[in-house]
Amino acid sequence: MPLTVHSTVVQRLRAAGCVFAEDEADVLLAAASDAGDLDAMVARRVSGLPLEHVVGWAEFGGLRIAVDPGVFVPRRRTEFLVREAASLAGPGAVVVDLCCGSGALGAALAAALGRVELHAADVDPAAVACARRNVGSAGRVHEGDLYAALPGGLAGRVDVLLANVPYVPSHEVALLPSEAREHEARVALDGGSDGLDVLRRVTVDAPRWLAPGGRLLFETSERQVPAAVTAVRAAGLAARVVTDEELYATVVVGTAAGVGG
Template sequence: MAAPYPHDHTALVARLRAAGCVYAEDEAELLTAAAGSPRELAALTDRRVAGEPLEHLLGWAEFCGRRIAVDPGVFVPRARTGLLVEAAVSVAGPAPAVVDLCCGSGAISVALADRLAPRWLAAVDVDPAAVACARRNLAGRDATVVQGDLFDPLPPDRRGRLDVVVANAPYVPTPAVALMPAEARLHEAAVALDGGADGLAVLRRVAAGAVDWLRPGGHLVVEVSDRQAEALCTAMTGLGLLPTVLHAEEWDATGVLARRPE
């Protein structure tokens, strides 16, 4: 049975805080703005207290200063992934050919489309719900969104010609998925979270594919945890890539930027 609906802002904030919402004041304002009526606000509050991600309730997430539509079940873009955008922009060069793997909502592609004006941009995800969401977010931009496994659905004539490959691939070790917050574990697709036994299974495949799909001098940019970065760099070096670990304290983010040698 749903808890009694709080009829004032202070009570709403208190209820959200009691449910473990760290930014209860901000969430209360966002939920209130999103609701069309007191009844709808009550329903949204009940769902948030029950553990649904705020972004799924609002229908959007803020990423790199943009509102990105986020459908139920689709991976919610995190602020820390802004590190990948900044890294990609720093190495892309003029009018680059860019691929965004494991694109989820398409948040990275939206940011890169706006900042780089790529000559060719493709976003790829294996999850049909994510692909549908990314297509909505990228509508009106010159970008292709395709469903498939990593590089598989890309046109063969792009092999060896990409300037930048960006991938926010899953990197949570399988045993750790069960320890994630319920709002991620229960409401985001498992395929967007589970990175295999050590968390690097998908990222190793991304790196191996990038060797063939990047042009000489092109770059791969991926997100990873701090404790996994060294092992990923070792794997990349073994494939012939030249990796560098990236850190952004303001986002508590870690990534790896790897160049294919000339």
């Protein structure tokens, strides 16, 4: 489309408060089938709908991940968690993606490692439907509450347990950008009174599911690290913290006793 169209879209996005107006305009122009489609998409974005929900996908880990309305949008900083997991496992690993949302983490890790046994799970039916599209033939997606969703035969076999748990304290959800609080499921954001309620449920049962030397990896905020590490150690796992300053990402790795610990 003409440069003037791009400029007009940028101006509309800037007026609506979009920080990365130029980049978003590029995405919208590439996704639109015609001028009418573009105008409708820009209008939805200006109204506050996340860009990823407008175009129906997000770029994550080199993949185009489908993101349906209401489903948690994978954050770019979480690519660090996937890269860390990929450095700890290899082809053939048994991988579980808990609180999987769109399934982005599991799909990206499977793509990075090649052949894996991948299982993803989420309590939100909309997220499960979306994840099944993204995971495809690379694995299986289960609906249910944390470990209750998983096949029992996985117990003691999981090499990499990704848990992108919600970690925003309940009283801070209202402070999130409107894109998140109004258009993503609250269950994917609200981590309870101190943001770590779901994490504690994950850590306490992780040893039952992890293989000897298996790893639990999750993202958290910098200020939550001490409490998160305490939860990991209380479950009997060795804990270490890794960070990426450029992505402003903090990941805690819990390792089960055994070979590779």
